[in-house]
Each structure stands twice: as C-alpha cells, then as structure tokens.
Amino acid sequence: MNDQAATRVLPAALEDKPRRARVQETTINLAHGGGGRAMRALIEDVFLGAFANPVLESLEDQAVLPLRELMAQGDRLAFTTDSFVVDPLFFPGGDIGTLAVNGTVNDLAMSGAVPLFLSCSVVLEEGLPVETLRRVADSMRSAAAAARVQIVTGDTKVVERGAADKIFINTAGIGVVPHGVAISARAARAGDVVLVNGTLGDHGAAILVARGQLALQADLASDCQPLADLVASMLATGADIRCLRDATRGGIATVLNEFAQSSGVCIHLDEAALPLRPEVRGACEILGLDPLYLANEGKLVAVVAPADAERVLAAMRRHPAGRDAAVVGHVAAAPRETVILHTGFGGERIVDMLVGEQLPRIC
Amino acid sequence: MKYVDEFRDPAKARHLAAEIRALLPQVERAQQRPLQIMEVCGGHTHAIFRYGIQQLLPDAVEFVHGPGCPVCVLPMGRVDDCVALAEQPQVIFTTFGDAMRVPGSKKSLLRAKADGADVRMVYSPLDALDLARNHPDREVVFFALGFETTMPSTALTVLQAKADGIRNFSLFCNHITIIPTIKAILDSPDMHIDGFLGPGHVSMVIGIRPFTFIAEHYRRPLVIAGFEPLDVLQALWMVLKQLVAGRSEVENQYGRIVPERGNPQALAAIQQAFELREFFEWRGLGSIDHSGVRLRPEFAAYDAERKFAVPNLKIADPKACQCGEVLKGVIKPHQCKVFGSACTPETPLGSLMVSSEGACAAYFTYQRIDTSRLRAGTTRVEGAVA
Numbered sequence: 140m141n142d143q144a145a146t147r148v149l150p151a152a153l154e155d156k157p158r159r160a161r162v163q164e165t166t167i168n169l170a171h172g173g174g175g176r177a178m179r180a181l182i183e184d185v186f187l188g189a190f191a192n193p194v195l196e197s198l199e200d201q202a203v204l205p206l207r208e209l210m211a212q213g214d215r216l217a218f219t220t221d222s223f224v225v226d227p228l229f230f231p232g233g234d235i236g237t238l239a240v241n242g243t244v245n246d247l248a249m250s251g252a253v254p255l256f257l258s259c260s261v262v263l264e265e266g267l268p269v270e271t272l273r274r275v276a277d278s279m280r281s282a283a284a285a286a287r288v289q290i291v292t293g294d295t296k297v298v299e300r301g302a303a304d305k306i307f308i309n310t311a312g313i314g315v316v317p318h319g320v321a322i323s324a325r326a327a328r329a330g331d332v333v334l335v336n337g338t339l340g341d342h343g344a345a346i347l348v349a350r351g352q353l354a355l356q357a358d359l360a361s362d363c364q365p366l367a368d369l370v371a372s373m374l375a376t377g378a379d380i381r382c383l384r385d386a387t388r389g390g391i392a393t394v395l396n397e398f399a400q401s402s403g404v405c406i407h408l409d410e411a412a413l414p415l416r417p418e419v420r421g422a423c424e425i426l427g428l429d430p431l432y433l434a435n436e437g438k439l440v441a442v443v444a445p446a447d448a449e450r451v452l453a454a455m456r457r458h459p460a461g462r463d464a465a466v467v468g469h470v471a472a473a474p475r476e477t478v479i480l481h482t483g484f485g486g487e488r489i490v491d492m493l494v495g496e497q498l499p500r501i502c
Numbered sequence: 503m504k505y506v507d508e509f510r511d512p513a514k515a516r517h518l519a520a521e522i523r524a525l526l527p528q529v530e531r532a533q534q535r536p537l538q539i540m541e542v543c544g545g546h547t548h549a550i551f552r553y554g555i556q557q558l559l560p561d562a563v564e565f566v567h568g569p570g571c572p573v574c575v576l577p578m579g580r581v582d583d584c585v586a587l588a589e590q591p592q593v594i595f596t597t598f599g600d601a602m603r604v605p606g607s608k609k610s611l612l613r614a615k616a617d618g619a620d621v622r623m624v625y626s627p628l629d630a631l632d633l634a635r636n637h638p639d640r641e642v643v644f645f646a647l648g649f650e651t652t653m654p655s656t657a658l659t660v661l662q663a664k665a666d667g668i669r670n671f672s673l674f675c676n677h678i679t680i681i682p683t684i685k686a687i688l689d690s691p692d693m694h695i696d697g698f699l700g701p702g703h704v705s706m707v708i709g710i711r712p713f714t715f716i717a718e719h720y721r722r723p724l725v726i727a728g729f730e731p732l733d734v735l736q737a738l739w740m741v742l743k744q745l746v747a748g749r750s751e752v753e754n755q756y757g758r759i760v761p762e763r764g765n766p767q768a769l770a771a772i773q774q775a776f777e778l779r780e781f782f783e784w785r786g787l788g789s790i791d792h793s794g795v796r797l798r799p800e801f802a803a804y805d806a807e808r809k810f811a812v813p814n815l816k817i818a819d820p821k822a823c824q825c826g827e828v829l830k831g832v833i834k835p836h837q838c839k840v841f842g843s844a845c846t847p848e849t850p851l852g853s854l855m856v857s858s859e860g861a862c863a864a865y866f867t868y869q870r871i872d873t874s875r876l877r878a879g880t881t882r883v884e885g886a887v888a
C-alpha cells in the first residue's frame with residue numbers, strides 16, 4: 140500500500156471516523172493503479188473490505204509480524220511465492236482467487252509448515268469489470284478463512300488493455316515449520332510407500348472443459364483446496380514422512396520424477412491403484428491426454444516409511460481432504476532417477492517428465 | 503470405465519499372449535528370424551508403447567512401426583509453408599495441437615506463435631470455420647492434416663463454408679492417403695514385413711476392400727485392428743493364424759467399428775471435395791505417386807495454396823536422420839545414428855521424434871531403459887524392465 144502518506148494529511152476529524160471510500164466506476168481504468176484517490180478507493184473498497192484484519196488495515200508499506208507468535212509454533216520459517224494466471228478466471232470448483240490462496244498455502248504446507256500470512260499483488264487489465272475483481276477478492280477471503288491464513292500486505296497495478304489478460308495475481312506466503320519436521324524431495328529410500336490424497340487430474344480436466352472449446356459436457360470440478368490441515372493430521376500420526384509435494388502443473392508424473400531424481404531412486408507406480416474419476420478418464424481418452432500429467436490444485440504425493448504407510452493412509456482417509464487417499468506405488472533402489480508405471484494391462488512403461496506442454500493428439 | 507476396461511483386461515491379455523506363443527513354432531519363417539509385423543497406424547504404435555504390449559510377447563515376433571502418423575510423415579517444406587501462411591498479418595492459422603511442435607527448416611508453428619503469428623489450436627475444422635464467421639476481417643486458414651480418418655470432416659467443413667458463403671476461410675491441405683504408401687513400402691527392396699495390422703480408423707471410412715491387393719498381389723496377411731490393447735493382441739493372433747495356415751487374406755478384427763464397405767457418406771464427401779495429387783512428398787519416404795489429395799478446382803477459393811503465395815520449397819530431410827529406414831522397419835529407432843543424442847523429444851531432428859505416435863518418441867519416452875540395456879550388450883530391446 141504505497142499511498143498511506145495521504146492519510147496523514149487528512150483532518151483529524153475525518154480520522155476519527157474512518158469511512159471507507161467506494162469505487163465509483165464499474166470498470167478498472169489506469170487511474171486505479173495511479174496512486175491517487177481512485178486507487179485508494181479501490182484498495183479500501185475491494186481489498187480491505189474483503190481481507191479485513193488489523194495488520195492490513197494499518198495500511199503501512201509493509202506488514203509487521205510479531206516474532207514471538209511465530210516462534211511459539213516452530214523453529215524455522217517457510218517462505219514461498221507463486222503467480223497465478225488462468226483462463227477462464229472462474230471455473231467449476233474455484234477461480235483465480237481460490238487458486239492464488241490455496242496454491243501458496245499448499246506450497247508452504249508441503250514442508251510441514253503451518254501457513255500463517257500471505258501477500259497479495261494483483262496486476263489488472265484496464266477494462267476489467269470491478270464486479271469481477273470483487274468476486275475474486277471475495278473468493279480469496281473465503282479461501283484464506285478456510286486455510287486459516289491472513290492476507291496482510293498487497294499491491295495493485297493496472298496495465299493498458301492487452302498488456303495483461305484480465306487479472307494476474309501473485310501471492311507470497313510465510314509459515315512456520317514445527318520442531319523436528321524435516322520433509323525433503325531428497326529423502327525417499329528403497330522400500331518407501333507412495334500415497335496420494337485423492338482423485339487425480341480433476342483440475343486440469345475441469346479447466347479444459349471450462350474453456351468451452353470442446354463440445355464436451357462433463358460433470359467436472361477443480362479439486363482446488365487447502366492441504367495444510369491434512370498435512371498436520373498426517374504429521375500428527377508421528378509417521379516418518381519423507382517427501383511431500385503438491386502435484387500442480389505437470390501432475391503427479393512430474394512430482395514423482397522430481398522425487399526420483401532428487402533422491403536417486405526408482406519409483407514404481409501401479410496404474411490400477413490410481414484414483415481417477417470416470418469423467419476425467421473419459422475426457423483423457425477422448426483427447427489423447429494422460430491424467431498422470433494433468434494439473435491438480437488440491438492433491439499431494441507423499442512418500443512414507445513402509446512401517447508407517449497404513450497409519451498415514453488411515454489418517455488421510457479420516458480427513459475430508461483425503462477421503463479417497465490411496466497407496467499408488469513404492470520406491471526401489473534401481474534403475475535410479477526413473478519412474479515406471481505398471482499398466483493395468485500387465486505391461487510396463489517409463490513415465491518421463493513432459494517435453495513442453497501436453498498437446499491433444501490429432502486422431 | 504464401460505467399453506474401455508473390457509478391452510484392457512490383463513487376464514485375457516495373458517491368455518492371448520500364450521496363444522500367440524503357441525502359434526509361433528508353427529510358423530516356418532519365425533524359426534530363422536523374428537517375424538516382423540507392421541502396425542500401419544500411429545494410434546497402434548501409441549497403444550503398443552502405452553500399454554507395454556511388446557513385453558507380453560516373445561522375442562520371435564516384433565512390431566515395425568509404420569508410416570501411419572500424419573504428423574510424423576509431414577516434410578519440413580510443408581511446415582515452412584505453414585509458418586509462412588501463419589506469419590501473414592491478416593491470417594489466423596488454425597491447427598490440431600500435436601502439429602504445432604513439428605520442426606520446419608527454421609521454426610515450428612509453436613515458435614512462430616511465440617514470435618507473434620496468430621496460431622490457434624482447434625479440435626475440429628468446424629471450430630476454424632466458426633473463427634472465420636466470428637472474424638470477418640481476418641483470413642482463417644485451417645491446417646488440414648491426416649489420412650482418410652480426418653478427411654471427411656475437412657471435406658464437410660469446406661462444403662459447409664461454400665454453402666454458407668463464407669469467403670475468409672481456406673484450407674492448407676496436407677491430407678494423405680495410406681494405400682499408395684503401403685504399396686511403396688512393399689515394393690522397397692530392403693523390407694521384410696511378414697504381415698500387417700491394418701489401420702482401424704482409416705478403414706472405418708474406406709472399408710476393407712482397398713487392402714485386398716496386399717493379400718492377393720503381395721501375399722501378406724492384413725488384419726484391420728482396433729486401438730485397445732486387446733484389439734492389438736487379437737489382431738496379431740489373427741495374422742499369425744494366417745501365417746500358420748499359409749493364408750494371406752484381409753480380415754477385420756475391428757468389426758464393431760469398421761463396416762466392410764466403409765462409410766458411404768464420408769466417402770461421398772471426400773469425393774466431392776478432393777482430388778488426387780500426382781504425387782506428394784513424405785518425410786523419410788520421399789515422393790510417392792498419388793499419395794496426397796487437394797481441393798478440386800471448384801473449391802479453389804477455399805484452397806490456401808491457390809489463395810496465398812505459399813513458398814512451396816522442397817527441403818531435404820536432415821542427412822543424419824534415418825526416419826525412412828525406421829518407417830520401413832529396416833532399423834529400429836534406437837539404431838538410428840542420432841537417436842537420443844542429436845535427436846531427442848526436446849530437440850527433434852526427425853519428425854518420428856516429435857509426436858507421441860512417432861516410433862522414436864515412443865522408444866525414447868517409454869523404453870529408454872531397455873535401449874540403454876541393449877546398448878550395453880544384451881540383445882532384447884523391449885524386454886520387461888527389471
């Protein structure tokens with residue numbers, strides 16, 4: 140919030156009665172990023188209205204966070220950032236606002252951290268309906284409340300029509316890693332068990348269908364959800380959780396390849412054990428896509444010590460975000476840095492990193 | 503999933519594989535060298551690798567991955583023409599997704615898009631026609647590509663465009679036809695194909711009769727096959743039964759989709775819109791007579807080659823590439839000099855490395871461990887991964 144200096148020159152009488160300015164226009168114009176009254180009104184009306192919390196409302200240039208409270212929860216900070224661009228902005232199961240909150244919350248959670256604070260920077264395209272921005276901010280508010288995080292600082296920029304696509308959001312996040320938790324992509328060992336917390340590819344398939352270019356009608360919704368609470372209940376079992384990662388872009392195939400490379404192991408996947416919605420399978424069959432590479436926004440892959448697998452699986456299934464959790468594979472020593480899928484048909488094939496984007500096949 | 507899982511049943515697969523194994527000792531030719539069965543269609547290649555079908559089979563039978571991936575056989579010069587069309591300022595160039603990555607001599611369509619050309623991915627030619635309707639001030643060009651499988655939808659789109667009087671729509675026609683190419687492969691002196699899995703979706707349009715010359719003149723069995731893994735195994739079993747009995751016939755394993763006479767409406771639409779070209783250039787195989795089609799003169803207004811200045815230059819395949827020998831089954835993908843070194847899915851030299859239906863990309867993606875093992879001195883390429 141760059142323009143808090145303006146408040147300092149307000150007459151004291153007005154400061155006594157803080158009344159939020161209202162956005163007068165129905166669409167965003169360049170003045171909403173210009174640092175003047177219009178921008179002030181936008182911030183107060185749209186963002187303060189939605190994200191209400193004392194740190195943000197102080198309207199300083201930065202959020203000042205009490206260390207003592209952080210230190211009570213653990214001994215290390217987790218810090219991450221992510222930018223969100225999605226077309227369409229709204230889709231079944233979520234929108235760019237829920238993605239922007241849950242994406243960063245989940246990146247924090249994959250270290251075992253308790254997510255606490257987020258920033259929110261938006262780049263708006265001139266001409267965006269203010270109503271659209273309100274809807275996005277409102278989604279961010281509900282998503283932040285559900286994930287128990289506060290949005291404590293932010294920024295707004297407006298660019299000329301065509302210089303951005305409607306709205307881009309960046310969120311950064313801070314969380315605290317509890318004592319003794321050490322999760323790393325380098326920690327997988329031979330014998331470990333691979334789990335996922337539910338059906339795969341829902342987000343990617345929902346977005347494809349929501350774009351409306353396919354004459355497909357399917358009851359598909361994004362799986363966008365926060366995972367920090369699920370991770371907390373997995374950790375609460377006392378299990379040795381070696382690796383955790385949320386399987387966003389590139390799907391679980393990419394995450395498993397990252398684990399296999401970082402840990403120098405081979406990961407075996409059992410195709411028949413992969414939880415897949417029939418609608419997602421159907422969309423993939425028609426388009427020639429592989430659900431292993433489809434994006435998820437509320438799915439994690441966990442590598443767990445063999446003795447703890449049952450316990451973790453049970454804890455996941457008790458949690459609403461892990462009801463369809465399943466064991467999908469195991470770790471072996473060799474061939475190193477490789478992911479092998481055992482097909483439901485009885486064959487085997489390598490599951491490699493994707494080259495470029497996954498493109499639908501011609502026939 | 504209904505109508506899918508039934509065709510991927512592992513127990514039935516093992517049963518079929520055992521029957522195939524039992525047939526092989528009865529085939530005389532299989533005693534000297536592995537039988538080579540060519541699957542003509544890229545869809546089969548994809549299924550063979552995706553489901554690991556080869557691993558269920560003994561060494562004495564191997565698949566040769568044929569020329570039936572339309573993206574793979576597209577010569578570089580044609581990709582250059584696409585880029586030239588796409589870079590005309592008034593043009594919206596529309597294409598199927600997997601054609602976007604095929605390398606031209608300078609760039610791919612994906613790269614042209616990044617450089618500012620208006621290239622858009624569509625799922626059907628009708629989507630391209632809709633774009634033309636919605637952008638009357640632009641010229642929409644559709645990159646028509648594929649065998650008889652995709653030809654009818656292109657033909658119907660042009661007929662529709664003409665009926666609706668849409669002027670700003672045209673085709674860059676690269677439709678090809680499979681029969682002359684199978685013939686060219688059979689006439690090639692260095693090939694040893696013992697039998698064919700026929701292309702299921704092409705046959706759905708053209709029927710099974712156009713393949714009879716393969717059985718009658720070249721004395722090779724051909725079984726038209728579906729695309730599920732059990733389809734492929736059953737069709738292979740049918741080919742072997744013919745070889746055991748010394749028969750060479752055209753049989754139809756994919757009867758649930760392929761009618762004997764094909765699809766008369768689709769054929770009529772093709773007839774109405776297209777005529778044979780004298781010859782067409784295939785990547786790796788060179789020029790093959792009567793292997794491509796173009797729009798008939800009465801549709802000239804919808805032919806991008808007539809409407810725009812297309813460079814139409816012939817660009818030789820990169821010298822190091824052995825795509826042609828791979829396509830004819832003379833060598834296996836990993837035996838190519840540049841496989842996995844100069845030519846990888848990230849930097850494809852040959853188009854067999856581009857599409858997931860290309861034999862080289864499939865080898866690289868799904869079977870690398872086996873090939874590295876082969877290079878280390880063992881003999882089997884597709885053996886199970888230990």
